[in-house]
Each structure stands twice: as C-alpha cells, then as structure tokens.
Amino acid sequence: MKEGRDIIAESPAFLSALTLAHKVAESCSNVLITGESGTGKEIIAQYIHAHSPRSQRNFVALNCAAIPDHLLESELFGYTRGAFTGAHTNKVGLFEEAEGGTLFLDEIADLEISLQAKILRVLQERKIKRLGENTLRPINIRIIAATHENLNRAVQAKKFREDLFFRLNVIGINVPSLRDRSEDILPLAKHFVEKFSAANSKKIFGLTPAATDYLLKQVWPGNVRELENRIERAVVLSNNSHIEVEDLHPQATMNSQQKQNTLKFMRERVCDNIAHILSIDEMTHLYIEYALSLNKGAKEKTARDLGIDRKTLYRKLGKRHPTL
C-alpha cells in the first residue's frame, strides 16, 4: 500500500499501526507514539495531522532533545520584549504557532522535570502565558508526543511525571522496528531508489536480485532511516542501471588517517598513561573530548558524528573529568 505520497506500508505490523493512526486522526485526543529510532514516528505523527480536521492548520514539530533546557521554555511559551536578557522583541511560542493544529513533541523523555509540570498545566488548563506576561491566552492544539525510550520505565525511575504520561498516552501507537516487519524492506527500498534517482537525475531502475537478498539479510538497527541512508548513498555512488550489493555496504565510519589518529590518541593518552583500566564513563568522556578536538570544539557537529543528540553530549561532558 502506498499511503498518501510518502508512506510505504505492506507489513501487517506497520499497517495495523497506520490503521490505528487513521482511526485516531478524527479525534483530538493526545497521542503518544513509541518505537525505536528511525522507525517512522514522525511520519506517523504527520499522517495523523494530515488526516485530521486540523490538517489545514499548522503541524509544528519540536525536538525536545535538540534544544538546551533553558531555551525550551521560551521556545514553547514565547515571550514579551524585556522578559529576560536578550529578549529584544516579542516572540510567539510554539504553543501559539500550533493554534488550531498539532504540536508534535519529539523525544519527550528528554524534557526536564520542571518543564514537564508546566506542560502538564497547559494540557489541563488549555491556556498559556508568554514569559514576562500576565495575560492568559486560550489555546486549541492537539499534542502528539513521541519517544524511543520506555516511558513506563522513566516514570518508575521518577524521571518522567506519571500524570503527564497519562495525559499524553490517551492513545498509544507503537511503531514496530524494521526487523519485525521485513515485508516492508523491499517496498521501502524500491521507494527510496525512485526518490533518490529522481533527486539526483539518475536512471536507476531497481536492485539486482543479489542486492535484494542482501537487504533482506541485514538487521537494520537504525530501522527505516538507516535503510534510507544506505539507499541514498548507493544511488549516488552507482553507475549502473540497478543497485548492486557493493553499493549497499555500510560506509566505513573512519578513513585510515582518522583511524591512525585515534589509535595514536588511545595509545598516548590512554594506554601509556594509566595504571588501571578506565571505566566506560571515563573512556566515553575522553573519547568525546577527542572528537570535540577534531571538530575544533563544535558541539553540534561532534554530537552528529558520535551519533548522539546534543543534550546527551552535554550530559556526558557534565560528568567529572577522569583523573589520569
């Protein structure tokens, strides 16, 4: 089935998630979408919005993990001029931008606890106050939240408010991992070949039988996003009419120079200088420092290179420096 322009769904597991999404689209209940990274949580959220009576209004997405905690509140609530140092103008927040439409709160498990309380109040009262203002403004939005983490566990660990969890999880949709819906692999691959061939003005018509077999045998820990990236790269590199197995091998993450640098660093900074084996945390800290130095301190790029979000990078750097 090709749903709308972009959603490919063949497997019973994904079709049933999509059917549920279709059913809830009509209502304005909050929805919590769970699933591993890259499974299609955002695409499902967009699908719900597009099939809802709110579709003519905004779909506003916020990745809670990508913005530092102290900026999240002003991003969401907006502010008036002079509300804090640097607030030179009035700013409408995302709650207001999503008026009449849908606010998609991605990576909700990363919300710090004080902001969880503030969001809970908005959901209860359906009103917001911009920072630095006393006026309450009524809002009419639907919230769709998503996370790749186990929120039940976060609630038990007291990292996520139970009352907010219940408010968000009125309807829960779990997006299955790609290894639990292998029927989707080839239709998705075909779709991505078409998409990236068109985008790169290439005449590639599909995959060889060996390439097809290869795709079916992969594990796909990064799910659809990984498959998509792998096909994009294959399309860009291929000079043939069909994608071959060789085009599909994962990219080596380091070139040989980087590998040499890393080994030298490991030997000099770690192995030659320690009398004990480093803990994983100490090792992680050192490695992040190394990656940061390669990127001349650029945290955004470093986080991307390391395959973690910026918030995780900050958190890990916040740990005590290992004493060597």
Ligand SMILES: Nc1ncnc2c1ncn2[C@@H]1O[C@H](COP(=O)(O)OP(=O)(O)OP(=O)(O)O)[C@@H](O)[C@H]1O
């Ligand atoms: N069923 C699908 N059909 C077509 N494209 C898909 C499908 N599912 C996912 N994709 C594509 O795969 C990529 C990842 O999807 P999406 O961003 O929705 O996943 P996610 O679960 O939100 O990932 P993350 O946890 O990394 O944020 C996107 O580029 C999306 O367009």
Ligand SMILES: [Mg+2]
């Ligand atoms: Mg996402």
